[in-house]
Each structure stands twice: as C-alpha cells, then as structure tokens.
Amino acid sequence: xxxxxxxxxxxxxxxxxxxxxxxxxxxxxxxxxxxxxxxxxxxxxxxxxxxxxxxxxxxxxxxxxxxxxxxxxxxxxxxxxxxxxxxxxxxxxxxxxxxxxxxxxxxxxxxxxxxxxxxxxxxxxxxxxxxxxxxxxxxxxxxxxxxxxxxxxxxxxxxxxxxxxxxxxxxxxxxxxxxxxxxxxxxxxxxxxxxxxxxxxxxxxxxxxxxxxxxxxxxxxxxxxxxxxxxxxxxxxxxxxxxxxxxxxxxxxxxxxxxxxxxxxxxxxxxxxxx
Amino acid sequence: xxxxxxxxxxxxxxxxxxxxxxxxxxxxxxxxxxxxxxxxxxxxxxxxxxxxxxxxxxxxxxxxxxxxxxxxxxxxxxxxxxxxxxxxxxxxxxxxxxxxxxxxxxxxxxxxxxxxxxxxxxxxxxxxxxxxxxxxxxxxxxxxxxxxxxxxxxxxxxxxxxxxxxxxxxxxxxxxxxxxxxxxxxxxxxxxxxxxxxxxxxxxxxxxxxxxxxxxxxxxxxxxxxxxxxxxxxxxxxxxxxxxxxxxxxxxx
Ligand SMILES: Nc1ncnc2c1ncn2[C@@H]1O[C@H](COP(=O)(O)OP(=O)(O)O)[C@@H](O)[C@H]1O
Ligand SMILES: [Mg+2]
Numbered sequence: 001x002x003x004x005x006x007x008x009x010x011x012x013x014x015x016x017x018x019x020x021x022x023x024x025x026x027x028x029x030x031x032x033x034x035x036x037x038x039x040x041x042x043x044x045x046x047x048x049x050x051x052x053x054x055x056x057x058x059x060x061x062x063x064x065x066x067x068x069x070x071x072x073x074x075x076x077x078x079x080x081x082x083x084x085x086x087x088x089x090x091x092x093x094x095x096x097x098x099x100x101x102x103x104x105x106x107x108x109x110x111x112x113x114x115x116x117x118x119x120x121x122x123x124x125x126x127x128x129x130x131x132x133x134x135x136x137x138x139x140x141x142x143x144x145x146x147x148x149x150x151x152x153x154x155x156x157x158x159x160x161x162x163x164x165x166x167x168x169x170x171x172x173x174x175x176x177x178x179x180x181x182x183x184x185x186x187x188x189x190x191x192x193x194x195x196x197x198x199x200x201x202x203x204x205x206x207x208x209x210x211x212x213x214x215x216x217x218x219x220x221x222x223x224x225x226x227x228x229x230x231x232x233x234x235x236x237x238x239x240x241x242x243x244x245x246x247x248x249x250x251x252x253x254x255x256x257x258x259x260x261x262x263x264x265x266x267x268x269x270x271x272x273x274x275x
Numbered sequence: 276x277x278x279x280x281x282x283x284x285x286x287x288x289x290x291x292x293x294x295x296x297x298x299x300x301x302x303x304x305x306x307x308x309x310x311x312x313x314x315x316x317x318x319x320x321x322x323x324x325x326x327x328x329x330x331x332x333x334x335x336x337x338x339x340x341x342x343x344x345x346x347x348x349x350x351x352x353x354x355x356x357x358x359x360x361x362x363x364x365x366x367x368x369x370x371x372x373x374x375x376x377x378x379x380x381x382x383x384x385x386x387x388x389x390x391x392x393x394x395x396x397x398x399x400x401x402x403x404x405x406x407x408x409x410x411x412x413x414x415x416x417x418x419x420x421x422x423x424x425x426x427x428x429x430x431x432x433x434x435x436x437x438x439x440x441x442x443x444x445x446x447x448x449x450x451x452x453x454x455x456x457x458x459x460x461x462x463x464x465x466x467x468x469x470x471x472x473x474x475x476x477x478x479x480x481x482x483x484x485x486x487x488x489x490x491x492x493x494x495x496x497x498x499x500x501x502x503x504x505x506x507x508x509x510x511x512x513x514x515x516x517x518x519x520x521x522x523x524x525x526x527x528x
Contacts, residue, residue: 065430065434066433066434067430067433084433084438085430085433085434086434086438087434087435087436087438089434090434091430091431091434093427093430093431095427097425097427097428097430097431098431099428099431099447099450099451100451101450101451101453101524101526110435110436110446111435111436114435114436114437114442114446115436142526143526158435162435162436
C-alpha cells in the first residue's frame, strides 16, 4: 500500500529492559507471571504478542500501560520511563471499557477534554475519528444501544482521538464474531497505516497476528519468556490463503504448540493443536 | 411518559385505597366501634378536608417535609463523601467499617433521649434523629456503588488523562457509581420520612408527627388517621418522584 505516513506523526519506541513481574499476596504463594524479558520495539512497529493463556501477556501490557509496577526492570517509551498511566500511552481493552453514562461522541471526546481541548474542536476531532471507524452517524447514540463490534470501534476511535505515541491492545477483538473481527482488523490496519503508531497487540489468533503485525512475538508458557521473535515481511493487504501467509502461520504454530503442550501438561504425547 | 402508562401505574393505588376504605367501613359497621377509637372513613375524610381548607394540614406537611429535607441534605453531604472514601480506599474502610457496623443496628428511636440531652427540644434534635435514619442507606449504597465500579473503567479513565484522584472521582467513579447512589438517596428519603413520627415525638408543636401525637392526647382518632394517611400518600408521591430521577441515571440497561 502506498499510504505515506503523515509528516508530524506522534509515535515512539518502546524499550522493555529486563522487565519481570512476580505477584505476591498474603493469601497464597508468589506467582511469577513474567520472566525478566528484553524487547526493543522501534517507533511505528505493529507488534503482535501471542502465547498460551496465563503466560503473562496482559501482565506485560499492564506494565507498559503503567497500571502495575514491574518487580524488576524498566520500560521506556521514547526516553521516558513508564511509571504511571499516561494519556500518551493509549489502551484498548477486550471488553471495550466505554463509559456508559456518556454518549458515543462524548466517549470519544473524553480524553480530548482531559487534554484541555476546547469544546468545538473536541467535537470536530471526535467526529473525525468516529468517521475513521465508520460510526459518524452514531455520535448521539448511547453506549448500550451499540453491538459489541460497534463498541470496539468507538473504543478505537477514542484511543486514536488523543493521538497517543503508543497504543496497547489486549485481545481487542477476542469477544467478537469472526466476520466482525475481520472487518475490524481491516479498519484498524487502515488507520494504523496512516499514522504509524507503535502498537502492541495481544491476540490468541495466529491468523490475526500474521494479518496485522509487522512483527510477531511468541511467548512461552508461564512464567512468560520470549520464545520467537519473528518479523513478518508481507505487503498489505495480506491474503489469508497465500502460501507465504501460511508459512508464517505454521512457523508461529510450531512454536506455540510446544508451549501449549506444556500448559496442558501433555509434553511427550506427540500431538499438535490448532485453534 | 404516555397518559395510558401513567394511568396504568396509578390504578393499582386507587384499587388499594378503595379496598382499604371498604374494609375499614366494614370493621366500623360490624364491630360498632366507638368513634373515638375508630372513626368511619367519611368522618375522617371530612376532618381531612377541613384541615386542608383551613391550611393547617399544609402547615404540618411543610414542617415535616422541611425537617426531612434538611436532615436528608445534611446526610447526603456527610454520607456520600464518606461512602466514596470507604468504597475507594481499603485503609479507610478497615478503620470506619467496624464503627459503622456497630452503629447501624441502633434504631433512630434509641437516639431520642440523647438527641434531647444534646440538642434540647428545638429543631436540631428532630433533624438529628432523621439524619440518623437517612444516613446508613445513603452510606451503604454509596460504598456499594463505588466498589461496584468496573475496574476496567477506572483504568480507561487513567489512560485517558484522569491523572489525579480528583479527576478520576469526578469523571469516572462518581458517574459510574451514580445509579447505585441514587437508589440510596431514594431509600433514605423514605426511611427519613418514616422517621418523622419518632423525631416529632420530641416536643414538636407542628408537623404530621405532632398531629398524630396530639390527636391521641385529645382522643381524636380522626386526626391520628389523617396524619397517618397523609404520611402514606406523600411517601408514595415522593418515592415516585425519586423513581423518575432513578430512571434518568439508569444508563445500564
Ligand atoms: N493480580 C494478580 N495476582 C496474582 N496473580 C496474577 C495477577 N494477575 C495475573 N496473575 C497471574 O499471572 C499469570 C499471567 O496472567 P496474564 O498476564 O493475565 O496472562 P495472559 O494475559 O497471558 O493470559 C497468570 O497465571 C495469572 O493467574
Ligand atoms: Mg490476558
């Protein structure tokens, strides 16, 4: 595709330096969720994070979002250490996390208001971003009037509206049906190609990872480590059924299967798994 | 709301009133009750209308409502912020919760002697008793409302620029907890309204509770009944008004 990135885009690198997370509680034993990992993500890269459930993907994202402090290590966005949630670090949640007391427009304008953007400009920019996800006509609707797919599109409009330098997405399409999911993948990709924000995208779907990402990271079973770090060098739009697409899928599945076997304690049984 | 819908909501109350009046009249007729013990509905209605025409009834209503509203506002001002703090911070909850649990089972009635000792027989003692009656429903609902806020909404607020506790409270926690808080406001007004009798036992000279107490003293059961009926009707009307407010906040469904 020839969409040249816009000139004054806000996008930053992410440096994960020896980040490890161990959950400690009085009630039970400490849980090591994430082995110390290192990962350099250049600005503008779309990274898909794949791994067995419980391997620490959400934990890593929560550290990057500033929700939980890492037990060891530091994470940087650009040159700044991540220490707390920041409007410059956008997040899209699996269950949408829209504010039900606000209408669609006000949801998208929420962050802009916090940034001190005036009312008229706020509305204009919120509408612009709703237009990107094809929901301009739904600006006045209440959240509970929307379908799941529409809600997630509003959430995507909301995160892009504030123009963050990185965007974290934790299984954003995990709760959607297959067709809606395809449509949203397509829309997300189109937006990303225009503004080249650094994206870290957690998914359970290998196909989704290969379709969207410029780089796929496969994590091991808990405590998570990086098992495979694979650049995906396919031109967009990508074709699910093309041989090279399939080859990437296989590469990732082969790594995942080993980890799934560990997760389900079936090591040595010789079987493989496909979802 | 459409007219038909309103009618459908009011009708059951009219049936209920009709049934009560019929049973009431039947009891009077068959037991031959003395008028000082149980006056017939018609006589009671006449007393009601007389009191309304003379304006006295409205003076009583005004006095009682005024007390409940003042106490309720006071309660809102104390219980909502306290509830927000308890719901939000475990440490506050740990300290305050046992205190609340100890006070909660004590009926507002039990506070009457202390209310008189502390505040005398003026308005403040009465307002204090209603305050006690309204306090816990507001507090408990506010706490439940805050605790019930989906943590993911708080996180969403944080990554969308609510970088202070204050911003998080006003922009996310309070609006998210509002439907539950409003339920508490409604329930508490009801418990406060029911407590006016207790409050106005403390040397009142006006108010529906006074009307009832005075009616008993001078053996005028019709006055007692007029007081009771007025409390009942107004209670239903106030609750209906609050339900409309509730619906405005019920964005969830
Ligand atoms: N707050 C927490 N306290 C204790 N353990 C946790 C907590 N959050 C996550 N875990 C554990 O850490 C591991 C990784 O969780 P998570 O990052 O959510 O996995 P994933 O998103 O890859 O499915 C899991 O075993 C989970 O049970
Ligand atoms: Mg997860």
